[in-house]
Amino acid sequence: MTLDAVWPELSDLLGDRVTRSKGELKAHGGSESYFPLTPPDAVAYPETTQEVSALMKLCSAHGVPVVGWGAGTSLEGQAQAFSGGIVVDFARMNRILEVSQGDMDARVQPGLTREALNDDLRATGLFFPVDPGANASIGGMASTRASGTTAVRYGTMRDNVLGLEVVLADGRIIRTGTRARKSSAGYDLTGLFVGAEGTLGLITELTLRLHGQPEAITSAVCAFDTIGDAVRAVTDAIQMGIPMARIEFVDAATVNVFNSYARAGMDEVPHLLIEFHGSANSVQEDAESFGEIVADHNGRGFKWAADAEERKALWTLRHNAYWAILQERPGTRAVVTDICVPISRLAEAVEATQEDLEAHGIRGPILGHVGDGNFHAILLFDPNDSAELERVKQAADRLVRRALEMGGTATGEHGIGVGKKPFMASEHGEAWAVMGALKAALDPDNLLNPGKLVPDA
Amino acid sequence: MTLDAVWPELSDLLGDRVTRSKGELKAHGGSESYFPLTPPDAVAYPETTQEVSALMKLCSAHGVPVVGWGAGTSLEGQAQAFSGGIVVDFARMNRILEVSQGDMDARVQPGLTREALNDDLRATGLFFPVDPGANASIGGMASTRASGTTAVRYGTMRDNVLGLEVVLADGRIIRTGTRARKSSAGYDLTGLFVGAEGTLGLITELTLRLHGQPEAITSAVCAFDTIGDAVRAVTDAIQMGIPMARIEFVDAATVNVFNSYARAGMDEVPHLLIEFHGSANSVQEDAESFGEIVADHNGRGFKWAADAEERKALWTLRHNAYWAILQERPGTRAVVTDICVPISRLAEAVEATQEDLEAHGIRGPILGHVGDGNFHAILLFDPNDSAELERVKQAADRLVRRALEMGGTATGEHGIGVGKKPFMASEHGEAWAVMGALKAALDPDNLLNPGKLVPDA
Numbered sequence: 001m002t003l004d005a006v007w008p009e010l011s012d013l014l015g016d017r018v019t020r021s022k023g024e025l026k027a028h029g030g031s032e033s034y035f036p037l038t039p040p041d042a043v044a045y046p047e048t049t050q051e052v053s054a055l056m057k058l059c060s061a062h063g064v065p066v067v068g069w070g071a072g073t074s075l076e077g078q079a080q081a082f083s084g085g086i087v088v089d090f091a092r093m094n095r096i097l098e099v100s101q102g103d104m105d106a107r108v109q110p111g112l113t114r115e116a117l118n119d120d121l122r123a124t125g126l127f128f129p130v131d132p133g134a135n136a137s138i139g140g141m142a143s144t145r146a147s148g149t150t151a152v153r154y155g156t157m158r159d160n161v162l163g164l165e166v167v168l169a170d171g172r173i174i175r176t177g178t179r180a181r182k183s184s185a186g187y188d189l190t191g192l193f194v195g196a197e198g199t200l201g202l203i204t205e206l207t208l209r210l211h212g213q214p215e216a217i218t219s220a221v222c223a224f225d226t227i228g229d230a231v232r233a234v235t236d237a238i239q240m241g242i243p244m245a246r247i248e249f250v251d252a253a254t255v256n257v258f259n260s261y262a263r264a265g266m267d268e269v270p271h272l273l274i275e276f277h278g279s280a281n282s283v284q285e286d287a288e289s290f291g292e293i294v295a296d297h298n299g300r301g302f303k304w305a306a307d308a309e310e311r312k313a314l315w316t317l318r319h320n321a322y323w324a325i326l327q328e329r330p331g332t333r334a335v336v337t338d339i340c341v342p343i344s345r346l347a348e349a350v351e352a353t354q355e356d357l358e359a360h361g362i363r364g365p366i367l368g369h370v371g372d373g374n375f376h377a378i379l380l381f382d383p384n385d386s387a388e389l390e391r392v393k394q395a396a397d398r399l400v401r402r403a404l405e406m407g408g409t410a411t412g413e414h415g416i417g418v419g420k421k422p423f424m425a426s427e428h429g430e431a432w433a434v435m436g437a438l439k440a441a442l443d444p445d446n447l448l449n450p451g452k453l454v455p456d457a
Numbered sequence: 458m459t460l461d462a463v464w465p466e467l468s469d470l471l472g473d474r475v476t477r478s479k480g481e482l483k484a485h486g487g488s489e490s491y492f493p494l495t496p497p498d499a500v501a502y503p504e505t506t507q508e509v510s511a512l513m514k515l516c517s518a519h520g521v522p523v524v525g526w527g528a529g530t531s532l533e534g535q536a537q538a539f540s541g542g543i544v545v546d547f548a549r550m551n552r553i554l555e556v557s558q559g560d561m562d563a564r565v566q567p568g569l570t571r572e573a574l575n576d577d578l579r580a581t582g583l584f585f586p587v588d589p590g591a592n593a594s595i596g597g598m599a600s601t602r603a604s605g606t607t608a609v610r611y612g613t614m615r616d617n618v619l620g621l622e623v624v625l626a627d628g629r630i631i632r633t634g635t636r637a638r639k640s641s642a643g644y645d646l647t648g649l650f651v652g653a654e655g656t657l658g659l660i661t662e663l664t665l666r667l668h669g670q671p672e673a674i675t676s677a678v679c680a681f682d683t684i685g686d687a688v689r690a691v692t693d694a695i696q697m698g699i700p701m702a703r704i705e706f707v708d709a710a711t712v713n714v715f716n717s718y719a720r721a722g723m724d725e726v727p728h729l730l731i732e733f734h735g736s737a738n739s740v741q742e743d744a745e746s747f748g749e750i751v752a753d754h755n756g757r758g759f760k761w762a763a764d765a766e767e768r769k770a771l772w773t774l775r776h777n778a779y780w781a782i783l784q785e786r787p788g789t790r791a792v793v794t795d796i797c798v799p800i801s802r803l804a805e806a807v808e809a810t811q812e813d814l815e816a817h818g819i820r821g822p823i824l825g826h827v828g829d830g831n832f833h834a835i836l837l838f839d840p841n842d843s844a845e846l847e848r849v850k851q852a853a854d855r856l857v858r859r860a861l862e863m864g865g866t867a868t869g870e871h872g873i874g875v876g877k878k879p880f881m882a883s884e885h886g887e888a889w890a891v892m893g894a895l896k897a898a899l900d901p902d903n904l905l906n907p908g909k910l911v912p913d914a
Contacts, residue, residue, distance in 0.1 A: 182831065235559060340638065438644060
């Protein structure tokens with residue numbers, strides 16, 4: 001291992017902020033996902049962009065792989081050092097550098113978590129809307145092009161990152177984008193690094209677009225007898241231009257988990273969870289229009305959250321769904337699927353998934369961001385039963401194939417890492433080779449997060 | 458010239474759809490801008506992606522430059538063949554291939570114009586919102602990352618192109634993106650080709666995001682004594698989350714042109730032109746909220762368009778502003794600036810521009826997309842007076858330098874071409890070299906629109 005060659009200089013650079021302690025290596029060797037533990041050779045905690053640049057220059061000179069680490073919440077093994085090398089943990093680069101209320105933007109460091117950011121913004125009347133559920137780091141969210149429950153209204157990380165500071169494979173520091181709201185000045189490098197999963201550079205600073213906290217918020221749940229009815233209600237609402245801030249689907253199996261986990265007392269049928277943001281009048285008008293659409297599609301049991309407390313309870317239920325589903329069977333793990341399809345095909349995709357899982361005896365509650373056509377099946381398996389894992393992986397594979405046939409994508413928001421890499425050739429064809437050519441141009445020695453996202457060199 | 462080498466095969470491929478007639482060469486040698494005429498060596502009119510691919514393979518084998526051509530409305534010389542070679546005119550690839558009402562998207566060919574698209578969509582209840590003023594081609598709009606009056610609400614081409622079909626320099630055909638609303642499946646190639654000005658590939662098909670035609674629309678003008686008041690009214694409205702569909706600024710000099718050109722009968726002071734899209738109730742509520750903000754900032758003379766006719770007249774006035782300004786002095790040409798700054802600096806940027814132009818005796822009415830922080834000064838010069846052109850260019854240069862000092866960009870929506878290339882190093886620093894590396898990776902022989910956007914090889 002070439003780490004020995006860089007170690008003296010790396011120690012000189014970072015002192016006790018670079019470590020080979022077993023505990024640290026182990027803590028940076030796993031993820032929330034089902035991939036085996038892969039401890040890196042060292043973990044570094046830089047505090048400045050200059051330190052990241054110096055580290056990259058050392059690693060570049062000695063051919064040592066480098067993998068960025070945010071909050072460790074990625075689901076496709078993105079932050080795991082499968083080829084060894086150094087994990088760069090951005091925990092000490094977690095500051096808010098500047099908030100401009102006038103321009104509604106903020107400069108932050110990559111290790112900042114989205115909850116810490118929003119806590120800090122509370123008094124400003126602004127907020128950062130992208131909400132993947134987990135309390136992920138902003139740098140990690142940018143790197144996986146995260147989105148979540150609010151993307152239907154506020155967009156994904158692609159839409160909410162205005163600019164970046166990036167350290168390249170050779171240690172050069174570049175800035176992408178500007179603080180202007182739009183630009184036509186050359187290639188969209190910001191958009192290229194967002195979603196690149198640390199394979200093209202390490203993000204050391206982000207300029208984020210903020211939004212005004214809405215004057216009024218209303219949330220509700222309502223029940224449907226069939227998935228088709230629920231989905232059609234949503235597509236009607238989208239086409240009528242009703243501005244939904246959140247519109248989430250949960251299937252009967254997920255409601256069953258809500259009931260056992262949190263005594264939600266809901267009918268065990270498909271539900272929609274919805275939220276409107278706006279003025280007091282507009283959210284009421286939106287809610288009424290949506291209510292009419294729901295009635296047209298045999299929706300029932302419409303229940304509005306009476307106050308902020310109830311609203312919070314509703315979304316906590318949704319955000320904890322993944323953990324609640326995992327708790328159902330002690331010691332269980334899950335393969336989380338993440339397909340996204342054209343909305344016209346969504347009901348069909350969800351129904352086909354349910355039939356498939358049932359036919360193969362797989363427990364897999366379904367929930368998702370119905371306004372985007374994106375849903376997750378949480379495919380449970382016993383980690384000691386490799387045959388079950390294999391069966392689950394095959395189901396996940398069929399799910400993706402169906403999504404691609406429908407004009408969709410293997411992943412709406414979790415990214416590729418290693419988990420979705422087997423689908424890249426099918427989804428992109430020759431365009432995957434183009435991604436490889438871009439990678440080779442910016443990281444010719446394949447040191448940045450090797451083995452992820454692009455074709456093997 | 459190497460064209461002779463490809464000519465026989467090119468003629469075999471396209472028949473009389475490739476030409477060297479003087480008239481055609483001349484018609485494809487200029488633009489609406491101030492650049493000198495540069496006729497290409499040939500003009501080709503492909504009808505299919507396969508023909509574009511075959512043409513690219515021929516040109517690649519013989520080292521012949523290729524420049525894409527849409528409607529010829531670009532402002533920075535993007536479609537001019539400064540190094541000779543073949544202009545590929547997409548006039549015969551101008552069809553709408555598919556409209557999906559359920560998914561609110563459309564597949565179109567690059568030569569389609571935005572007006573033709575919207576004419577066709579009228580009966581569907583959907584529309585394509587990006588509106589740069591000129592009746593540009595969709596492929597050209599994507600290539601320059603165009604936006605215009607509606608970007609404040611609906612985004613730019615970056616936000617409204619879901620996927621592309623692209624022919625690469627070596628003739629390979631790739632597809633980027635999917636029909637899903639979002640994806641985290643690898644590098645955002647769609648975003649890379651949008652705004653690349655044909656330097657990385659030729660766009661042969663686009664999947665566009667459509668939007669629902671609003672139920673109600675209201676438009677108004679109002680007057681302000683100072684630019685600062687007008688801009689501050691807009692920033693307040695943005696921070697309050699009032700959803701403006703259009704919010705345009707015109708200075709006193711532009712109003713003066715409106716009055717002489719179209720007898721607009723407006724006070725010759727700064728004005729805002731505004732439009733709201735939504736339900737009948739919401740547009741009224743928005744209009745009332747906006748009215749209160751305007752009053753807070755000493756706005757006056759609020760005049761709502763009574764009906765669709767009056768609304769159309771208002772926006773025709775705005776869209777014809779460029780031509781009306783040019784008509785002011787017969788035979789005049791213009792350097793059109795396009796800076797975009799953080800909104801908090803917009804009033805300062807406009808005022809500094811006016812002072813600069815006055816100090817240097819340059820006639821330059823100012824108008825722009827105030828909600829994005831983007832404005833244009835139309836700097837007039839006599840084409841026979843090279844000293845005046847030099848003076849105007851120097852003023853444009855100072856304007857960009859000020860924008861960059863304010864954290865802005867040299868171009869909000871017109872792109873780089875050759876006109877803004879001198880500013881790329883200042884705006885992007887080392888990141889400009891990264892753009893060059895990406896270009897070299899995808900077009901190693903520098904055949905696609907050579908001389909534009911990236912550093913000279």
